[in-house]
Structure formats: structure tokens, C-alpha cells
Amino acid sequence: MGKIAVCPGSFDPITNGHLDIIQRGAKVFDEVYVVVLNNSSKTPLFSVDERLDLISQATTHIPNVKVGSFQGLLVEYAKSIQAHAIIRGLRAVSDFEYEMQITSMNRLLNEQIETFFIMTNNQYSFLSSSIVKEVAKYGGDISELVPAVVKKALLKKYT
Secondary structure (H helix, E strand, O other): OOOEEEEEEOOOOOOHHHHHHHHHHHHHOOEEEEEEEOOOOOOOOOOHHHHHHHHHHHOOOOOOEEEEEEOOOHHHHHHHOOOOEEEEEEOOHHHHHHHHHHHHHHHHHOOOOEEEEEEOOHHHOOOOHHHHHHHHHOOOOOOOOOOHHHHHHHHHHHO
């Protein structure tokens, strides 16, 4: 069995910053499951199925990436696919404090699963799905921020 990792997120929508983390993680692990968290407390722009489709299209060039979704505890999902690692992207120091809390809880729940932090490429350090949606909503150019398939989907949502 190879080294399996989970890269979780809401991905509403997937951005080039997310893709940077996914591609770099795919160089380290044999399989990377990019999984959409189905969080009922949030009101996303894209449905889970739409997000899965966008991620699938945006990652077709990465052969060892699989796409899925989950509800519940991430460590339980990771265990169900026999993953031993979680990949998390960090943009700034402010991300670290939140991620440290989540990682500590995950370790308490399952000490067999390690978390690996990957610093985002500097060109994406400001980028978030929320910012992309805001810029797209008001007609700004998001060409450098998201894959073409996501740009098209956002334009369709906002026109």
C-alpha cells in the first residue's frame, strides 16, 4: 500500500492556491484524496456535486489525485480510506493558530494520522475562495486566481 493523504476543504470554489497545495502534496504522497467537507452550517455558492465536478476538472492533469466528499470527522474519513496523513495549506501566520487547534484535536482523536502543512506559494498568499467570489460577483478579472473551468462556473453564477 502506498502513502495516502487527504487534502480537505470547502473548495467553494477551488482556487489556484488550492491547486498549488494539491500539486505539491501529490509529489510527496502516492495518492491524494481531495475531499469536500459537506458542512451544513455554511451556505456555499456551489453545491457539493458542483464543487466535486470543478475539482475533478481542475485536477485531471494530476494522475494520483482522487476526489470525494465527507460529513463528520475528518480523521474518521481518513481512516476509512487508510490515509495516514492530512495535508493543510498555510497562507499566513494567522492560519497557523487555527490549524494548530484542528491538528491537536485530530491527533487526540487518532494519533496514527499526521498533519503536514504546506506553505502556499507567495503569489497566492492573499487568495481565498471568499475573495475570488467577491471579485467575480462585481465583474473583476479572476483569470489568474482560478482554473478556467472555475472562472466559467463563477461567471455563470453571477450573470
